[in-house]
Amino acid sequence: MFSVDDSIVAVATPPGRGGIGIVRISGPAVHDIARAILTHCRPLAPRLATYTRVRHAASAANADEVVATFFPGPHSYTGQDVLEISAHGSPVVLDGIVCAAIAAGARLAEPGEFTLRAFLNGKRDLVRAEAVADLVDAATPLQARVAFDQLQGTLTDRIAALDAILFDLVARLEASLDFPDEGYHFVEPAETARSIGRVIAAIDELLADADRGRMIREGATVVIAGRTNVGKSSVFNMLAGVERAIVTAIAGTTRDLVTETMAIEGLAVTLVDTAGWRETPDVVEREGVMRGERARAVAALTLVVIDQSEPHTVEDEQLLDSTAARRRLVVGNKIDLVAGRLKPAPASVGVAASLGVAGAGFSQADISVSAKTGEGFPALRAAIARELTGSDSLEDTARVSNTRHIVLLEQARTSLSAAESAAAAGDTPEEFVLTDLQAARARLDEIVGVRTSDDVLRHIFERFCIGK
Ligand SMILES: Nc1nc2c(ncn2[C@@H]2O[C@H](COP(=O)(O)OP(=O)(O)OP(=O)(O)O)[C@@H](O)[C@H]2O)c(=O)[nH]1
Numbered sequence: 001m002f003s004v005d006d007s008i009v010a011v012a013t014p015p016g017r018g019g020i021g022i023v024r025i026s027g028p029a030v031h032d033i034a035r036a037i038l039t040h041c042r043p044l045a046p047r048l049a050t051y052t053r054v055r056h057a058a059s060a061a062n063a064d065e066v067v068a069t070f071f072p073g074p075h076s077y078t079g080q081d082v083l084e085i086s087a088h089g090s091p092v093v094l095d096g097i098v099c100a101a102i103a104a105g106a107r108l109a110e111p112g113e114f115t116l117r118a119f120l121n122g123k124r125d126l127v128r129a130e131a132v133a134d135l136v137d138a139a140t141p142l143q144a145r146v147a148f149d150q151l152q153g154t155l156t157d158r159i160a161a162l163d164a165i166l167f168d169l170v171a172r173l174e175a176s177l178d179f180p181d182e183g184y185h186f187v188e189p190a191e192t193a194r195s196i197g198r199v200i201a202a203i204d205e206l207l208a209d210a211d212r213g214r215m216i217r218e219g220a221t222v223v224i225a226g227r228t229n230v231g232k233s234s235v236f237n238m239l240a241g242v243e244r245a246i247v248t249a250i251a252g253t254t255r256d257l258v259t260e261t262m263a264i265e266g267l268a269v270t271l272v273d274t275a276g277w278r279e280t281p282d283v284v285e286r287e288g289v290m291r292g293e294r295a296r297a298v299a300a301l302t303l304v305v306i307d308q309s310e311p312h313t314v315e316d317e318q319l320l321d322s323t324a325a326r327r328r329l330v331v332g333n334k335i336d337l338v339a340g341r342l343k344p345a346p347a348s349v350g351v352a353a354s355l356g357v358a359g360a361g362f363s364q365a366d367i368s369v370s371a372k373t374g375e376g377f378p379a380l381r382a383a384i385a386r387e388l389t390g391s392d393s394l395e396d397t398a399r400v401s402n403t404r405h406i407v408l409l410e411q412a413r414t415s416l417s418a419a420e421s422a423a424a425a426g427d428t429p430e431e432f433v434l435t436d437l438q439a440a441r442a443r444l445d446e447i448v449g450v451r452t453s454d455d456v457l458r459h460i461f462e463r464f465c466i467g468k
């Protein structure tokens with residue numbers, strides 16, 4: 001069980017130096033701790049910023065000038081008395097304040113413990129508590145928007161509405177069971193089936209953009225592949241917006257995997273540049289090629305770069321074959337060298353590749369770009385986002401994005417389908433329908449945290465930062 005009876009303290013601002021750093025204290029002893037560590041004599045006025053000083057634990061010297069704000073429970077973030085001390089953002093000063101608070105009776109907070117207390121005290125349900133961590137972790141504006149939506153309770157309200165329908169059904173079925181002798185059904189089986197069908201439809205609607213939501217929340221790894229010298233590193237640098245990978249005219253320049261995290265159309269993408277694909281006697285390069293293959297195997301999407309200005313080679317073909325079954329985009333690079341002129345097709349080139357931009361003999365690309373001029377990159381970014389999310393409408397925020405919620409919604413849906421079929425059959429005993437409906441409700445309850453095991457809670461709050 002989690003304890004909420006003691007007082008916890010942590011630095012709430014990020015590690016390192018800053019203009020201001022904030023120490024947060026929550027718990028029943030906040031008043032006593034405030035009296036012990038602040039020089040302010042009178043009790044702090046609720047929710048008013050008070051200029052005061054912190055007394056240093058060991059020396060009794062003043063550690064810093066601070067602004068202290070007292071939030072009395074239950075109208076505080078955690079639902080308990082909370083004290084926030086804004087000090088100068090030096091790690092030394094902030095640690096000193098934390099130590100002073102500990103000397104006065106607080107203990108160091110675990111990661112996410114403030115938000116855990118908010119959850120345990122009923123200040124926010126589990127979906128909204130998780131949204132706090134998502135918002136703090138958001139690396140793109142789209143991620144922040146999805147998290148904020150959930151923080152505002154959009155998903156919670158949806159689930160509450162579904163649960164209300166199920167609650168009503170369960171109550172009526174139970175009434176029918178409780179008064180069997182009356183021979184009266186409080187709800188007709190056909191009507192039960194219809195109501196369940198409506199809940200299923202609503203869950204399907206939520207799940208419809210779940211993949212997109214998950215992609216927005218978690219981001220994805222995208223690997224750039226291609227034979228040597230087609231311009232993989234140039235495409236990588238262009239997408240990253242920085243000259244990160246080495247670019248030269250020498251085939252076999254890139255050896256190690258080069259990784260950069262960036263926002264592409266609001267998605268957090270980890271882009272990986274790899275060594276050019278070719279058979280090589282060079283052991284170092286061969287290791288690079290192998291690493292590239294391994295990276296492709298786990299990527300959500302592979303960009304297969306081909307050189308549009310040249311006929312495709314055996315290596316191009318091998319790579320196009322080996323990636324055909326995976327999610328991929330064929331990116332035709334160097335169109336600046338192609339524009340306006342058609343190259344003659346070499347006699348040896350197969351039919352399959354005869355539809356390219358530059359005419360027969362040039363591989364067909366999904367998107368044509370020039371890493372030299374930047375042409376085609378907006379379309380490439382849009383195509384990457386579309387491939388990753390399966391959707392054009394990246395502007396809409398997804399309602400469900402957290403895998404935990406998605407799994408529970410799917411489980412609830414399975415139970416509801418069973419209940420729907422049982423109810424629609426008409427002659428199934430009400431107990432069976434009831435059991436399935438209760439199972440579905442249990443899953444919905446787990447999403448918002450009405451019944452969630454300590455293990456699950458521990459797992460969820462572990463990934464928060466300290467002080468949140
Ligand atoms: N004209 C033109 N040249 C390009 C373009 N993209 C890359 N290059 C040139 O092609 C050469 C190879 O580019 P890289 O980006 O190093 O190619 P790579 O595929 O990473 O090569 P390896 O790492 O050796 O496999 C360099 O000389 C680049 O300047 C392009 O769009 N247009």
Ligand SMILES: [Mg+2]
Binds near residue numbers: 234
């Ligand atoms: Mg390279």
